[in-house]
Amino acid sequence: MKRKIKEKFITVNKTRISTAFAVYFFVIFAILIIQLLTCGSQRFESFTFGKQADLQYEILDGHSIDTEFVVKQKNANSIVLNGYSDNDIKFKNEKLIVDFTDAETGENIQHSEVLLKDQIDEKNILILFENEISEGTHVKMRVRSLGCKENGPYIGISETNDSAEHSWVDGELSDSYLCASICYKVKTYNWLKPCVYFLAEILAGVFLLILHKKTGMPLFTAKTSERKISAMKEAVPLKKKIIKIILMLVIVWGIIFIFFDYVYMKTMEATVRAKDPEVICEETDETAQNISLKEGESVSQTFTVSGNQLSAVAVYIPNVDDVNIRIKYDLYDQQTGEVVQSGKVSTKKIEKLSHHLNKDQRDKIKGALQGYYVLEFPEAIENSAGKQYKIVITNEKTAGDNLELAGGEAEEYPYELNSQPMAGNLCMIALYSNQMIFATMFKYMVAILTVLVSVLIILSGFGRLSVGKTFLISALVLAFVYSFLIPPFCVPDERAHIDAVYTISNEMLGISEIPAQGRIYKRADDIDATKENTMDVTTERYRETFEDMFGRSGDETLQVAFADNPVGNVTFLNYLPAAVGFTIARLLHFNTITMIMFGRWMNALASILLMWIAIRKLPFGKASFAVFGLFPIILQQIASCSYDGILLGAVFVYMAYAISLLYSEEKSIEEFGVMFLAGGFCTVACKGGVYIPLAGVIAMVLWEMFKPFKEKIKYVIGVAIPFILVFIAQFSQRILSLFMRQPGSAYRSGEEIYNISYFIEKPNQFIRIFQNTIVQVGDVHLQEAIGSLLGRLNIRVPWFILIGFILLICICAIRRRDEAVYVKKGHRLFIALICCASVVLVLLSMLLSYTQQSSNYITGVQGRYYLPIVAVLLLGMRSSKMVRDYKDDFLILLADILNVLVVGFVLLSALIN
Numbered sequence: 054m055k056r057k058i059k060e061k062f063i064t065v066n067k068t069r070i071s072t073a074f075a076v077y078f079f080v081i082f083a084i085l086i087i088q089l090l091t092c093g094s095q096r097f098e099s100f101t102f103g104k105q106a107d108l109q110y111e112i113l114d115g116h117s118i119d120t121e122f123v124v125k126q127k128n129a130n131s132i133v134l135n136g137y138s139d140n141d142i143k144f145k146n147e148k149l150i151v152d153f154t155d156a157e158t159g160e161n162i163q164h165s166e167v168l169l170k171d172q173i174d175e176k177n178i179l180i181l182f183e184n185e186i187s188e189g190t191h192v193k194m195r196v197r198s199l200g201c202k203e204n205g206p207y208i209g210i211s212e213t214n215d216s217a218e219h220s221w222v223d224g225e226l227s228d229s230y231l232c233a234s235i236c237y238k239v240k241t242y243n244w245l246k247p248c249v250y251f252l253a254e255i256l257a258g259v260f261l262l263i264l265h266k267k268t269g270m271p272l273f274t275a276k277t278s279e280r281k282i283s284a285m286k287e288a289v290p291l292k293k294k295i296i297k298i299i300l301m302l303v304i305v306w307g308i309i310f311i312f313f314d315y316v317y318m319k320t321m322e323a324t325v326r327a328k329d330p331e332v333i334c335e336e337t338d339e340t341a342q343n344i345s346l347k348e349g350e351s352v353s354q355t356f357t358v359s360g361n362q363l364s365a366v367a368v369y370i371p372n373v374d375d376v377n378i379r380i381k382y383d384l385y386d387q388q389t390g391e392v393v394q395s396g397k398v399s400t401k402k403i404e405k406l407s408h409h410l411n412k413d414q415r416d417k418i419k420g421a422l423q424g425y426y427v428l429e430f431p432e433a434i435e436n437s438a439g440k441q442y443k444i445v446i447t448n449e450k451t452a453g454d455n456l457e458l459a460g461g462e463a464e465e466y467p468y469e470l471n472s473q474p475m476a477g478n479l480c481m482i483a484l485y486s487n488q489m490i491f492a493t494m495f496k497y498m499v500a501i502l503t504v505l506v507s508v509l510i511i512l513s514g515f516g517r518l519s520v521g522k523t524f525l526i527s528a529l530v531l532a533f534v535y536s537f538l539i540p541p542f543c544v545p546d547e548r549a550h551i552d553a554v555y556t557i558s559n560e561m562l563g564i565s566e567i568p569a570q571g572r573i574y575k576r577a578d579d580i581d582a583t584k585e586n587t588m589d590v591t592t593e594r595y596r597e598t599f600e601d602m603f604g605r606s607g608d609e610t611l612q613v614a615f616a617d618n619p620v621g622n623v624t625f626l627n628y629l630p631a632a633v634g635f636t637i638a639r640l641l642h643f644n645t646i647t648m649i650m651f652g653r654w655m656n657a658l659a660s661i662l663l664m665w666i667a668i669r670k671l672p673f674g675k676a677s678f679a680v681f682g683l684f685p686i687i688l689q690q691i692a693s694c695s696y697d698g699i700l701l702g703a704v705f706v707y708m709a710y711a712i713s714l715l716y717s718e719e720k721s722i723e724e725f726g727v728m729f730l731a732g733g734f735c736t737v738a739c740k741g742g743v744y745i746p747l748a749g750v751i752a753m754v755l756w757e758m759f760k761p762f763k764e765k766i767k768y769v770i771g772v773a774i775p776f777i778l779v780f781i782a783q784f785s786q787r788i789l790s791l792f793m794r795q796p797g798s799a800y801r802s803g804e805e806i807y808n809i810s811y812f813i814e815k816p817n818q819f820i821r822i823f824q825n826t827i828v829q830v831g832d833v834h835l836q837e838a839i840g841s842l843l844g845r846l847n848i849r850v851p852w853f854i855l856i857g858f859i860l861l862i863c864i865c866a867i868r869r870r871d872e873a874v875y876v877k878k879g880h881r882l883f884i885a886l887i888c889c890a891s892v893v894l895v896l897l898s899m900l901l902s903y904t905q906q907s908s909n910y911i912t913g914v915q916g917r918y919y920l921p922i923v924a925v926l927l928l929g930m931r932s933s934k935m936v937r938d939y940k941d942d943f944l945i946l947l948a949d950i951l952n953v954l955v956v957g958f959v960l961l962s963a964l965i966n
Contacts, residue, residue, distance in 0.1 A: 073272055074262055081254040088247035097130060097570040098237045102217035103230035105800055106136035106209025110222070112149065113205045117197040119221035120231045121156050124190045128238040131569045132194065134178040135232040136209020144170040147200035151180050156191035166199075169206060171582045173615040178208075181569055181613065191218075196231065208232065236570050246782045253778035257729055260771050265722050268758075273723045298514035305506055309953060313499050316957040320495070320964040327592065328409045329485040330367070331359060334461045334478035342477055344458040344470065351447040352458060354479035355387060355466040358440055364433035364486035366444055367406040367425040368479065369459040376400055376454035380446060382428045387441040394430035397449065400456075403427065409484060424459075425482060433486040444481075490599050491592065491964065498534055498960075502953045505530045509949060513942045520941045521669045524679040525661065527949050528691075531683065532657035535692040538959055540594040541649040543844050544693035545915060548586045549617035550628070551694050554652055555579070556616065557625055557632035558639065564611070573616040577608035579645045586617070590844045590963040601646040609642070623739045624783075627696035630659035652694050660691040663702025667709035672717050676865040676941035677927045678705055683948040684858060685850060685955045686840030686917060697917060700739055704747075704921040707731035711750045712928055715757060715880070728754070729772070735921060737780040741787060743898050743918075746890035747925050748776055753883055792901075804905040811906065825910040826896060837916020838923060843955075846915070848962045850955055857951050865944055866927065867937040876928060888926045892919065 102120055110118065132151070147169045153162040165180050172178065186192065198205050209232030214220075220230045264270060333356045344352055366382075377400060384394040406425035428446070448456040460468060460477040468479040509526065512518045518526075542548055556573050559565070564574055588594060634655030638648035664682045668675050681687070682705070691698030710728040714720050728751060736748040755768045792809050799806045812819040836842060839858065841850050876884075895918050896911050903913035 074258065077258050078255070081251060081258070084254075085247055085251040088250070089244065092244060092247055093240055093242045095565075095567050096239055096241050098239050099133070099234040099570065100125070100237075101135075101215045101232075101234045102220075103135075103209065103211025103232040104213045104215060105211060106232045107212045108210040108229065109136065109138065109207040110210045111140065111205050111207055112196065112198040113201050113203075114198055116223050117195050118208070118210075118231050119193060119195045119219075119224075120217050120233065121191065121193045121219040122217050122235065124186050124188055124192060124235070125216075126237050127185075127188050129182055129186045129235060130238040131182060131236045132180045133234045133236060133570065134180070134196065134208050135176070135234060136207070137172075137176055137178050138207040139169070139172070140204060140206050142169075142204055142206065144168075144172075145200075146170075147198065147205075149178065149206065150195075150197045150199050152195045152197075153182075153186075154193050154195075156193040162186060162190075162192065173582045173584075177571070179569055179572060179615075194231075194233075249778050249782040253775040253782070256771075256778070257726075257775045260768075260775070261722050261725055261729075263771075264725065264768075270725075271721050273721050294514055298511055301510050301514070302507060305510065305950065306503070308950070309499070309503055309506070312954065312957055313495075316961055317495060320491070320960050328364060329360070330406075330410060331483045331485070333366075333481045333483055342460040344460050344468075344479070346446075346448040346456040346458065348448050348451045348453075350471055351445050352468055352470050352479060353443055353445040353472075354468045354481060355441060355443045356481065356483070358437045358442060358483060360483075360485045361436055361438045362433045362486045363430075363437035363442075363483060365409070365427050365429040365484040367409075367427045367482040367484060368446065369424050369481075370400070370403075370426050370457060371424050371459065372454075372457040373400045373403060373424075373426055376456070377452055378448055378454055378456050379450040380428070380456065381449040382447070383445045384430065385443040385445070387443055393434060393442075394432075396428065396430060398428065404429075406482065427484065437485075446479075490596060494537070494595060494599055495960065498537070498956060501530060501534055502956060506946070506949055506953065509942075509946050513940075513946060518942055520675040520679055520945070521665055523942045523945045524668055524682060525665045527679075527945060528661045528664065528682055528688070529658070531688050531949070531952050532661060532692040533654070534956060535685075535688045536650060536653045536657065537595075537598060538956055539590060539689050539693070539844055540598045541646060541653070541694075542584050542588045543590045543594055544689060544695060545587050545846065545917070547693055547695065548584055550631075550696065551649060551652075552616035553696075554628045554631040554635050554694050557628050558635035561632060561636045562639065568613045571615060571617075572613050574611040575614040575616075576606060576639070577610050577612050578606045579648070580612060580614045581645070587845045590848060590959070592964060595963070598646055598650075601644055602650065603647050604644040606639075606642050606644045622741060623696045623700070624734070626734070627699045627739065628694075630699065631656040631694045649694065653692055656694060656698050657692045660698030660702040663699070664705045667702075667705035670706075670709040670713055672713055673868065674712070674865070674928050676944050677862065678709070678924070679941070679945050680858070680861050680865050680948045681924060681927055683945070683952060684840050685843060685952065686837070687920065688952070689840075689843055690917060690920075696739075697920065700735055701920055701924065703731045703735040703739075704744075704924045707735055707747075708750065708925055708928060711754055714754045720758075729775075733776055733779055737776050738783050740918075741898050742780050742784050743894040744891050744921055745776075745780065746887040746894065747921070748773075749883065749887040750925065753880060794901075801903065801905055804907055806902070807900055807904050807906055809901070822900065822904075822910060823893075823896065826914075829910045830914075834914060834916050834919065838919045839916070842916075843959060844963075848959055851958055854951055854954055854958070858948070861944055861948055861951075862927070864937060865941075867935045869941070870936045884925060884928070888922045891922050895919065895922075 102122060112118075134151075149167040149169060151165045151167070153165075154160065155162060163183055167178055167180070196208065210222075210229045211232050212229060214230040216235075217230050217233075220227050222229060265272070333354075346352060379397060379399050380403070381397050382395065383392050385391065386393050403426045406427055409427055428444075446456075446458070459480045460475070461480045462477055467477060468475050505527065509518070509523060513523065541551075544550075552573070555575060559574060567573060631652035634651035634653070635648050637655075638651040643651070661682075664678065668678050668682075671678060682701075687701060691701070707728060710724050710731065714724050714728065732748055732751055736742075736744045736746075751772055752769045755772060756765050759765050759768060794808045796805070796808055796810050799808065807822075836855075837846065839855055841852075841855050842848065843850060896914060899913045900911045904911050
């Protein structure tokens with residue numbers, strides 16, 4: 054009877070396993086079919102006229118550059134003017150005019166105007182063809198300017214020519230050619246890539262099947278409770294627990310209150326005092342007119358206000374230091390005629406405009422600072438937007454001196470001198486006290502952080518939280534706070550990440566067409582030429598985020614917009630959670646800021662869930678991953694639109710399953726499958742394959758599982774083949790282009806980039822440049838990796854907080870007294886070697902793709918590139934010789950408290966500076 058039951062169980066188990074593998078192969082076959090049906094992509098082929106820019110030509114009115122070329126194939130899409138530079142000009146209405154004519158018939162083909170102030174791309178100008186130009190057409194293109202009389206933008210000129218027939222500079226035939234490219238829209242089908250991926254997936258499935266057959270390893274691991282209670286744990290009386298909790302709450306609340314009271318006084322004193330300026334009429338050397346007021350005389354100016362909280366006006370007084378005058382000023386509501394504000398001030402006590410502005414606001418009005426003084430109202434006018442006011446300024450009392458003011462050229466609402474209309478306007482700047490939103494923001498942040506720490510203290514004190522749950526609560530709340538603390542566009546390269554997310558969101562919404570190279574379709578409201586690739590954390594960024602949050606989108610018509618797209622460096626999966634957030638916000642018709650915040654929150658949620666899964670799976674070292682996941686730099690990255698969050702989450706999962714297989718007695722095919730999937734994703738499918746050495750952890754697992762040397766080699770090679778295939782499919786073309794690149798073919802900012810040929814000729818320079826990198830900027834890389842520099846890498850976290858995080862990580866690396874498992878010496882050495890190898894590949898990739906030959910060290914490397922390596926290295930920092938008694942949840946609580954301090958210091962840095 055028992056034998057029959059056993060045979061039946063074996064039969065059922067075999068059927069279950071066969072079904073599981075059958076489902077696996079069916080799924081990957083279905084994915085192959087979908088990939089083959091959708092492998093067509095729209096691309097652009099470009100043919101250059103002038104090559105690398107040897108000179109820069111300044112486009113001024115009355116000057117032009119003509120280029121003649123032949124349209125050599127169908128679907129001509131656009132012309133790109135390369136080597137563009139704005140020449141540090143703040144454009145207003147200046148335009149670049151590009152005319153296309155038929156060189157044989159003289160017939161006009163297209164007239165294009167580019168408004169230079171809306172030009173986002175800092176290197177190129179795109180001109181889309183409005184209608185199809187027939188193949189074989191001889192086209193003459195003329196580039197000129199409109200409105201650039203004295204200073205104009207630069208465009209590149211080259212001494213070498215590829216496909217232009219003739220070139221003229223200012224009407225004269227020239228040997229210099231315009232640096233430009235003609236782009237053709239083409240449809241390509243990459244059948245090979247999905248087939249290679251399918252082959253890798255087949256081999257991975259076969260490998261797992263063989264592993265199951267040879268070892269008898271079960272398909273799934275039996276579920277066990279995450280929480281393990283130590284038998285040696287002593288029972289603590291309830292009264293003692295409560296006293297301990299209350300004591301900790303009092304201490305932590307005291308620290309938070311004292312620290313944030315200091316932060317509040319420092320930030321609010323500087324921030325609330327600062328006013329938002331709006332230039333009503335600006336004084337210039339060309340249009341300035343002197344307005345002189347004797348004692349008892351007055352000047353008045355009518356103006357319309359655009360914002361609420363009007364609190365002062367600033368006027369231009371050139372002789373304020375030379376006179377002693379009492380100035381009287383009255384503000385009238387033009388609709389009612391009533392005096393709404395009035396005041397008096399002596400020229401000896403009047404304050405400069407610069408004292409009322411922070412750096413961001415000073416940049417807003419540029420030169421309109423020197424000589425302006427503030428006439429402050431007793432209180433701000435709350436609902437002033439859209440209203441018309443008249444200010445009357447009187448020289449009330451003087452010792453024989455005249456009050457000198459200035460006027461500028463303007464037609465609307467001319468000023469009145471002693472009630473007599475005059476030509477022009479009084480030079481004046483309206484000031485708004487709309488900074489109280491920062492006080493609200495500050496209070497919300499402090500309240501959220503205080504509640505988080507208090508809840509964790511209470512739950513931890515009663516022993517109700519596991520490490521995983523403690524991390525999950527902490528990370529979700531802190532990531533939410535960081536998403537506001539470091540506003541949109543202030544995380545390194547976030548505009549490029551936002552563009553990549555937007556592209557995937559377009560695909561989700563059925564907008565698959567790409568209008569031109571480096572361009573995508575965006576809602577009109579989402580196009581903003583003022584946004585840089587990475588911006589400083591300033592009051593302006595905070596105000597924009599909080600004032601526009603949950604606002605509705607206005608103009609949703611699709612327009613062609615500039616877009617960076619770093620998707621080629623990773624997979625679309627890295628951006629998928631953020632793209633879901635973008636898509637939801639667009640479907641709900643939210644504005645740009647809300648859309649970006651939705652993307653950030655979805656990205657943070659997905660990244661944190663991956664990390665939480667990893668922490669639950671780890672057989673030991675849970676606190677190491679939990680505390681590392683709460684490092685400020687990691688919270689910043691996962692709470693942005695960057696792909697770093699998903700990449701780090703995958704590394705966490707990969708290492709957790711690898712460590713589980715390496716040191717747990719129970720193993721399963723399921724665990725191997727997850728390890729392969731996460732490991733393949735983060736090591737060979739992302740960041741150009743620089744993390745490939747980290748795949749050695751899988752080899753280490755297999756090496757330990759099998760005893761005969763031949764078996765070890767066979768299984769390591771078996772798992773390496775699918776990884777190599779994925780790497781070939783994802784990055785082979787890019788890697789080959791780096792190593793096969795010819796000298797003189799790649800430049801950045803006009804300087805040639807290092808290439809393999811250079812180091813073959815000068816091999817000693819290869820070692821020297823790595824040495825210089827370690828010596829000159831190695832400390833900077835280390836600081837960035839542990840999070841000492843946030844935002845645009847210009848917000849410095851105090852050294853004592855960094856030391857606190859480092860100490861926490863070191864304590865977490867020490868095993869608990871009730872942990873019997875520790876990492877073997879050989880494993881620690883191997884982990885250190887593969888991490889070093891990955892660091893070398895990170896540096897090498899930036900050396901060959903970014904560093905200019907004029908630099909004696911590797912440039913472009915950011916500390917965050919090392920974060921996946923640090924995550925792997927963490928579990929190599931364990932030994933059997935040291936033990937600790939600190940509970941894991943207490944260490945995570947300390948990391949939360951350190952993050953509370955980080956929030957305060959970031960606010961100090963952003964709001965004061």
